[in-house]
Amino acid sequence: MNTKPSKGVGQRMxxxxxxxKVTGRAKYTADLFPRDALVGRIYRSPLPHAELIExxxxxxxxxxxxxxxxxxxxxxxxxxxxxxxxxxxxxxxDRVRYFGEPVAxxxxxxxxxxxxxxxxxxxxxxxxxxxxxxAKARAPDAALLHDKKPGNIExxxxxxxxxxxxxxxxADLVREQTYHAAEVNHAQMEPHAAFAAWEPERxxxxxxxxxxxxxxxxxxxxQCLGIDTAQVRVIKPYVGGAFGARVETLNFEIxxxxxxxxxxxxxxxxxxxEESMLTHRGRPESETRVxxxxxxxxxxxxxxxxxxxxxxxxxxxxxxxxxxxxxxLNGIYxxxxxxxxxxxxxTNTPPCGxxxxxxxxxxxxxxxxLMTSMAAELDLDPIEVRRRNRIPGPSVxxxxxxxxxxxxxxxxxxxxxxxxxxxxxGKLPKWKGIGMACSHFVSGSAKPVxxxxxxxxxxxxxxxxxGGISILSGAAxxxxxxxxxxxxxxxxxxxxxxxRVRVITNDSAVTPxxxxxxxxxxxxxxxxxxxxxxxxLKQVLVEAAARRLQVEPDQVECLGESFHVLGDPSxxxxxxxxxxxxxxxxxxxxxxxxxxxxxEFQGGKHRGGAVGSTMGFSYAAQVVEVSVDPxxxxxxxxxxxxxxxxxxxxxxxxxxxxxxxxVFMGMGQxxxxxxxxxxxxxxxxxxxxxxxxxxxxxxxxxxxxxxxxDPNGPFGAKEASEGPLAGFPAALADxxxxxxxxxxxxxxxxxxxxAKAMEAREREQRAAARKTVRQPATAGAA
Amino acid sequence: MKPILRIQxxxxxxxxxxxxxxxxxxxxxxxxxxxxxxxxxxxxxxxxCTVLVDGRPRLSCCAFAASFEGHHVETIESQWQDGQMxxxxxxxxxxxxxxxxxxxxxxxMAAEALLRTNAEPSEAxxxxxxxxxxxxxxxxxxxxxxxxxAAPGHRQTTGEPA
Ligand code: FES
Ligand code: FES
Numbered sequence: 001m002n003t004k005p006s007k008g009v010g011q012r013m014x015x016x017x018x019x020x021k022v023t024g025r026a027k028y029t030a031d032l033f034p035r036d037a038l039v040g041r042i043y044r045s046p047l048p049h050a051e052l053i054e055x056x057x058x059x060x061x062x063x064x065x066x067x068x069x070x071x072x073x074x075x076x077x078x079x080x081x082x083x084x085x086x087x088x089x090x091x092x093x094d095r096v097r098y099f100g101e102p103v104a105x106x107x108x109x110x111x112x113x114x115x116x117x118x119x120x121x122x123x124x125x126x127x128x129x130x131x132x133x134x135a136k137a138r139a140p141d142a143a144l145l146h147d148k149k150p151g152n153i154e155x156x157x158x159x160x161x162x163x164x165x166x167x168x169x170x171a172d173l174v175r176e177q178t179y180h181a182a183e184v185n186h187a188q189m190e191p192h193a194a195f196a197a198w199e200p201e202r203x204x205x206x207x208x209x210x211x212x213x214x215x216x217x218x219x220x221x222x223q224c225l226g227i228d229t230a231q232v233r234v235i236k237p238y239v240g241g242a243f244g245a246r247v248e249t250l251n252f253e254i255x256x257x258x259x260x261x262x263x264x265x266x267x268x269x270x271x272x273x274e275e276s277m278l279t280h281r282g283r284p285e286s287e288t289r290v291x292x293x294x295x296x297x298x299x300x301x302x303x304x305x306x307x308x309x310x311x312x313x314x315x316x317x318x319x320x321x322x323x324x325x326x327x328x329l330n331g332i333y334x335x336x337x338x339x340x341x342x343x344x345x346x347t348n349t350p351p352c353g354x355x356x357x358x359x360x361x362x363x364x365x366x367x368x369x370l371m372t373s374m375a376a377e378l379d380l381d382p383i384e385v386r387r388r389n390r391i392p393g394p395s396v397x398x399x400x401x402x403x404x405x406x407x408x409x410x411x412x413x414x415x416x417x418x419x420x421x422x423x424x425x426g427k428l429p430k431w432k433g434i435g436m437a438c439s440h441f442v443s444g445s446a447k448p449v450x451x452x453x454x455x456x457x458x459x460x461x462x463x464x465x466x467g468g469i470s471i472l473s474g475a476a477x478x479x480x481x482x483x484x485x486x487x488x489x490x491x492x493x494x495x496x497x498x499x500r501v502r503v504i505t506n507d508s509a510v511t512p513x514x515x516x517x518x519x520x521x522x523x524x525x526x527x528x529x530x531x532x533x534x535x536x537l538k539q540v541l542v543e544a545a546a547r548r549l550q551v552e553p554d555q556v557e558c559l560g561e562s563f564h565v566l567g568d569p570s571x572x573x574x575x576x577x578x579x580x581x582x583x584x585x586x587x588x589x590x591x592x593x594x595x596x597x598x599x600e601f602q603g604g605k606h607r608g609g610a611v612g613s614t615m616g617f618s619y620a621a622q623v624v625e626v627s628v629d630p631x632x633x634x635x636x637x638x639x640x641x642x643x644x645x646x647x648x649x650x651x652x653x654x655x656x657x658x659x660x661x662x663v664f665m666g667m668g669q670x671x672x673x674x675x676x677x678x679x680x681x682x683x684x685x686x687x688x689x690x691x692x693x694x695x696x697x698x699x700x701x702x703x704x705x706x707x708x709x710d711p712n713g714p715f716g717a718k719e720a721s722e723g724p725l726a727g728f729p730a731a732l733a734d735x736x737x738x739x740x741x742x743x744x745x746x747x748x749x750x751x752x753x754x755a756k757a758m759e760a761r762e763r764e765q766r767a768a769a770r771k772t773v774r775q776p777a778t779a780g781a782a
Numbered sequence: 783m784k785p786i787l788r789i790q791x792x793x794x795x796x797x798x799x800x801x802x803x804x805x806x807x808x809x810x811x812x813x814x815x816x817x818x819x820x821x822x823x824x825x826x827x828x829x830x831c832t833v834l835v836d837g838r839p840r841l842s843c844c845a846f847a848a849s850f851e852g853h854h855v856e857t858i859e860s861q862w863q864d865g866q867m868x869x870x871x872x873x874x875x876x877x878x879x880x881x882x883x884x885x886x887x888x889x890x891m892a893a894e895a896l897l898r899t900n901a902e903p904s905e906a907x908x909x910x911x912x913x914x915x916x917x918x919x920x921x922x923x924x925x926x927x928x929x930x931x932a933a934p935g936h937r938q939t940t941g942e943p944a
Contacts, residue, residue, distance in 0.1 A: 014875050021883025022871040024818020024858035028884065031817035189822045189830060189884040189918050240820070240884025241918050273823045479882025479919050657878045657924055664921030687827040687916060695922040696913040 001575070005495025005560035008488040009715050012653040016484040016503060017238070017477065026238040029193040029210050033268040037195065038067055040259045040269035041114040042252065043104040043121045044278070045096035048132065048348040048680025049145075050125040052094055057104055059120035065113035068262035071104045075258055079220045079249055081449065085154070085315035087146060088351070090224055090254035096125075097145055097313035098350045099681045100278035102251050107259040107267045130348050130680040134287060134310050137345040145313060145346040154311050154344040155319045157326055159606055161398030162337030167302025171293030175374050176304075178289040179366035180746040181729070182674035183310065185282040186355055187692050190240020192271040192279060194253050196260035205260065206233045209253050212246040212476050213516030216450075218508055220249035221257045236506035242478040243665070244354035247518045248316055250279055277685040281316060281353025282675065284309040284344075286325070288366035294374050298385035302337040305329055307363060311344045312351035318344045320449070320611055321352070324359025327612025329367065330397035332408065332440045332619065333389035338398055348680045354518065356665055357441060361726040365747070368437040368730035373743060381425070382436055382734070383416050386621075400604025401612055405718070407645025407708035408438060411621035414643040414704040419623040426738060431630055432638075435734025436623045439726035442614035443647075443710075443719040444521025446597035455594035457521075457529035458512040459486065461537050463589040467579045469496065469537075471503045474514030475526045480721055481654040482522045486530045488650055489714060493534035494541075495560025496575065512592075520719030523650065524616060525595050527714030533593025540591060541575075544582035548573045616710040618723035619645040622663060624731040628739045633751040633758060635736055637667060640701040642727075647710035647718035658721040659703045666728025668692040672748050789850050791816070792860035800847050806840075807831045809847035810857060818858035818887045822916070829915030832888035833857050839895040858887035861894070869932040870894055879928030881919035889915050893929045902935025 020026035057069045072093035080086030092103050104121055108114035129143045136142060137152040145152055168174050194209040205225070211217045214234045222229040239246070256269040271279065287308045293301040307325045311318045326340030357364075375385040391406050415436065416422070424434045448456055460472040471490055477483040483503050490501055505511060514526065538558055545563035546553040549571055557564045563578050565571040573581075582589060603613030622642040628635050642663045649655040672691040676684045684690045709716035733744045742757045784799040791814060800809055810816045810833070821843055822830030831843040834856040861868040870890045873879065880886040889912065896903055896911040903911065908929050909922075917925060930936055 014878065015880070018875040018878075018880060018883075019867070021880040021886050022874045022890065023862050023867065024816075024887045026883050027817065028820070030821075031811075035812065187918055189828065189882065189916065190820070191822065239882060240822075241882040243918070270821075273827075479884075481881070653878050657881055657920060660921035660923045661881065661919050665918075667921075687823050692916070692918065694913050694916060695909045695925070698922045701921050701923050 001497035001499065001561045003561060006491050006497055008490070008492030009650045011488070011651065013484055013488060013651045014653070015481055016487050028190055028238045028240050029195060029208050030270045032208055032237055033195055034266060037266040037268040038107040038109060038263055039111050039114045040105060040107045040256050040267040041118055042102045042255060042275070043118045045092065045099060045101040045103050047096060047125060047127060048099040048130045049128040050096050051128060052092060052096060052103070052123065052125055054124040055104055056122040056124070060106055060117040063113065063117050063120060065109040066106055066117045067109065068107040068259055069104060069117065070258050070262050074262070075224050077224045077226065079224055079254065080315050081248060081317050082315070082319055085319055088314040090251045090258065098348055100275070100350060101313070102255060105255045105259055107263040132348050132677055132680040134308050134345055137347050145348065149346060152346040154315055154346050155322055157322055157340065157342035157608060159326065159399070160339040164302040164304055164337045164339040167337035168293040171301040172296040173374055173378060174291065174293045175370060176289065176291035177370050177745060178287060179369060181286050181288070181362040181365060182748060183282060183285040183352065184355065184669050184673045185277055185280060185675050185690060186243040186245035187277070187687065187690060188241030188243055188245050191273050191276040192250065192252055193269065194256045195266070195268045196256040197266040198260040198264060200264045204231050204233065205257055206235065207253065207257055208235045208237055210239045210246055211236055211253070212242045212478050213518060214476060214506055214508065215474065215513045216516060217249045217253050221254055224254045225257055225261060234508045236476055239476065239478040242517070243356045244358060245281055247354045247516065248281055252279065273687065274685040277675070277690070278350050278682060280312065280350035283355040283361060284311055284321065284352035286310070286362045288362055290366045290370045292370050292374060294378065296378060298375060298378060298380045298388045300333060300335045300389050303329055303335050304339045305363060306341040308343045308345065309352070310347050310349065312347055312349045314351040316351045317353045321354065321359040323608040323611035325363045327399060328360040328440065329363060330399050331401050331403055331612070331617050332438060334391045335389070336398055349677060350682065356662065357722045357725045358519065360441065364439050364726035365729045368727065369733055369745070372437070372730070372734050383412050383421060386412055386438055399612070400609055401614070402601055404616055404712060405647055405708040405710040406619065407706040408619040408621065410706040411619055411643035411645055414706065415621050415623045415641045418702060418704065419625070419641045421623060428738065431628050431739050432626070433735040433737065433739025434623060434625045435731045435736070435738055436621065437727040437730035437734060438619070438621045439723055440617045440619045441719060441723040442519055442612065443524040443616040443618060443713065444614055445519040445610070446601040446613040446615055447603060447610035448515050455529070455596045456515065457525035457595045458514070459526060459529040459533045459593045460512050461490065461533045461591045463537065463579060465583065467500065467576045469501050471501065472511045473503060473505050473526065474511045475522045476506055476514065476517040478517055480517070480658060481651060482517065482526065484654065485523055485527055485650055489527055489530040490534045493531065494538055495558060497561055520722045523717055523719060524713055527650065527717060528595035529593045531593065531714045532595060533591055536593060537591040540582050540589065541578045545573050545578040548577060548581050615712045616647060616718040618719045620724040620727055622724065622727045622731050624728065624735045626732065626735040626739055628736060628754065633754040635671060635749055635754065636697070637671070637699045637732070639699050642701060642724050643704035643706055644720060644724050645706040645708045646720040647713045648707050648716035649705050650715060650717050652705060655705055655720045656703045659724045660701045662721055662724040663701055663728055664693070664698060666725040667698070667732070670729035670732040670747055670749060672750065674748055785848065787848055787851055789847070790854040792856055802846065802848050804847050805843060806833070806845045806847045806850065807842035810842060816857050816859050820884055820887055822884065829892060830885050830888040832891045832915065834891055834895055837895065837898060839892045856891070858890060861890060869937065870929070873928040873932035877924050877928045877931055879920070879925045885915060885917040889917065889925060893932070896929070897933055902933050903929070
């Protein structure tokens with residue numbers, strides 16, 4: 001083993017599990033399906049809204065080869081995210097509320113039989129009015145999707161911090177604009193898959209699933225099966241992308257478990273792409289009205305914002321999403337007066353949920369767009385206006401969020417310089433333009449979604465007779481690199497040879513609970529817990545070495561693979577000897593590290609004040625250069641410069657990848673992506689129609705990492721994945737305006753949308769021209 | 783009775799009983815347990831299932847196994863040889879061409895087909911050749927860098943090992 005202490009953090013590390021991925025050896029859930037497992041399939045509602053009078057599964061049940069058929073009658077326990085809003089059943093009971101909602105499920109000996117069984121299921125229904133838009137949901141006489149939810153409002157949020165009236169009165173310019181963003185889907189490449197095995201003799205269930213929050217799946221599956229959580233084991237294999245799609249417990253995970261128990265065996269279930277998209281939980285369509293007050297020199301004096309989200313048929317994460325949409329109006333600029341009104345409505349569309357940038361994206365897009373447009377009116381440079389509104393230093397926002405480290409100004413400097421902004425803005429040839437915007441995101445919600453009193457993150461290090469260090473981690477790596485991060489932190493602290501380390505993840509029977517890969521919490525919280533564990537293990541080893549060396553522990557220096565007496569390198573013990581000594585009397589070592597966000601970081605005292613709370617915000621700025629084809633009206637993005645303050649890059653290579661991926665997802669939302677519905681039926685439930693950008697449409701993305709060294713992050717690190725997304729759609733619209741002179745308030749910026757705006761402008765210009773032609777004649781007559 | 787298919791998979795001739803309507807991807811994944819090849823869509827939209835047939839990229843989700851009687855199929859599993867990653871695998875690993883890794887097997891096989899006919903493709907040629915392979919994680923930037931790094935022409939000029 002190495003004689004020099006190994007370096008862990010700050011290195012451009014290929015992913016710890018990268019070899020498995022590039023060789024095809026990585027096992028994703030569907031790759032683990034045993035060939036002899038039953039095949040599970042779901043029968044889905046063909047209607048967006050209907051009362052279920054009867055679900056007739058008798059013919060399906062008697063088909064040879066069918067082992068189990070279940071319906072809503074088999075589970076009357078609802079599930080969801082917040083205890084107050086668990087209003088979804090794994091299989092619909094009494095009523096279906098969206099096209100594609102699961103109604104029944106079968107387990108059969110093979111795919112063909114399962115497919116045939118589905119065709120034998122008959123529904124008797126009474127159709128109900130389809131409420132598929134915000135307007136229909138809020139109409140005074142609208143049919144209600146849920147009892148006790150008048151106006152189809154899932155949740156309203158109203159708050160005001162500071163004095164917005166006074167703020168607007170102090171402004172030199174006040175503008176207001178409504179922006180519209182289409183619903184988008186995560187479109188992760190791996191279709192949903194799960195595999196459940198029920199052992200009737202032991203009455204235990206093992207579930208393999210593609211979750212981002214396995215512990216919550218664990219709880220909800222036990223809840224819906226009416227069994228003790230101890231009877232369940234959840235394993236998360238490799239996951240092919242998630243982006244928030246898998247942050248909730250999803251219906252198929254419960255359904256496959258119910259099927260396995262009903263069939264008294266093992267059931268495999270892979271959803272099609274269409275089914276995966278119908279399972280949805282994406283970013284809701286939203287209408288965002290923003291009003292800003294600005295002084296002549298570009299300082300924002302007040303902000304008022306109203307958001308309406310089309311939430312879909314069930315609660316899911318909705319309450320948190322609508323809270324996030326308001327909370328992160330704060331934390332990026334120094335704005336003292338902020339008012340927010342949010343409305344989340346129920347509609348007969350698949351439930352929306354959390355998607356990269358959860359709740360905050362469309363608000364940020366609207367805010368940034370208005371800010372830039374007001375800057376233009378005041379003849380100010382948009383980058384300069386952002387500098388003028390920077391947060392001066394560590395501070396608390398009006399809604400009680402703490403800002404400790406703030407690298408936004410450096411991000412602005414980077415992209416301004418690298419893009420040649422000053423030379424290009426307003427000076428590019430016709431049909432070419434350049435635009436910019438900023439964004440930010442939390443590094444983990446400082447208050448967990450589900451409060452239990454447990455630490456916010458736990459990591460266990462196991463050291464045994466062999467000298468191998470196993471990192472037992474419950475953090476769900478879904479491609480973002482969390483497994484690599486924990487290994488880097490352990491190696492950095494202990495300095496041990498990389499070959500000594502293994503990371504074991506996501507088996508509830510083995511690894512500690514983790515709160516999950518949501519709100520970009522893992523690097524910050526799990527990173528800190530790993531740091532704690534590694535430091536404790538180091539202490540144990542130093543003490544053991546001190547005993548062997550017969551000196552005090554503070555006389556021992558740890559050099560990774562060996563421990564020396566300070567100032568006398570000839571007196572040393574090896575790592576193995578220190579381990580052997582440490583194991584005397586205790587045996588196998590399990591060292592636990594934890595991390596908890598202190599209470600003062602857990603947000604404001606107002607209702608919903610915990611949402612948006614974090615120990616560190618990431619900050620991003622980006623500049624986007626585009627060309628608009630005047631004939632086809634297609635926008636092509638030619639180049640992107642993106643800078644992100646991630647505090648400290650534990651793995652710069654992975655940080656770059658996260659920034660590029662986040663920006664890319666913002667680009668899709670800005671440019672082309674949208675789920676579409678026709679009479680409540682999702683009509684873009686495939687990659688082709690949904691339209692996320694291909695390699696041919698994606699430009700080079702140059703990234704810059706800004707390291708503000710957060711005082712609380714592990715080695716100063718913050719999040720790097722969600723922050724860079726939201727800037728894109730606003731920067732894109734800004735660039736298109738620079739190219740065409742047209743201002744857009746709706747996304748995606750499809751060719752149809754641009755064509756319409758260009759035609760409208762031409763009509764106006766023609767009308768104006770006619771007027772000027774007529775005018776001299778009128779003047780002559782007078 | 784299922785007919786017997788004679789097919790070469792990753793250099794090895796096989797004789798397997800395969801139904802006429804078995805897709806190549808299912809034959810590879812289910813029957814041969816070569817699960818490296820991935821399914822990302824409901825057919826023909828994402829490239830995750832790309833394999834090589836006689837050296838050309840094919841979507842294994844869009845073709846019946848039986849139609850490749852006597853042909854040579856190469857999957858991601860064929861890239862690892864003599865206990866070593868291929869140059870493409872090495873580059874995708876080191877340059878983070880794979881994040882979640884789900885698109886990676888298809889991406890690498892499509893890139894392999896490209897590099898066999900073009901030893902030093904330009905960025906534009908790579909974008910063109912891999913345009914049918916979707917990736918949701920990377921924004922493609924590091925995928926392109928990986929392919930460039932693995933290109934034989936590039937490796938010759940930089941003296942990197944094959
Ligand atoms: S799985 Fe074959 S193209 Fe998507
Ligand atoms: S790496 Fe995740 S889809 Fe490409």
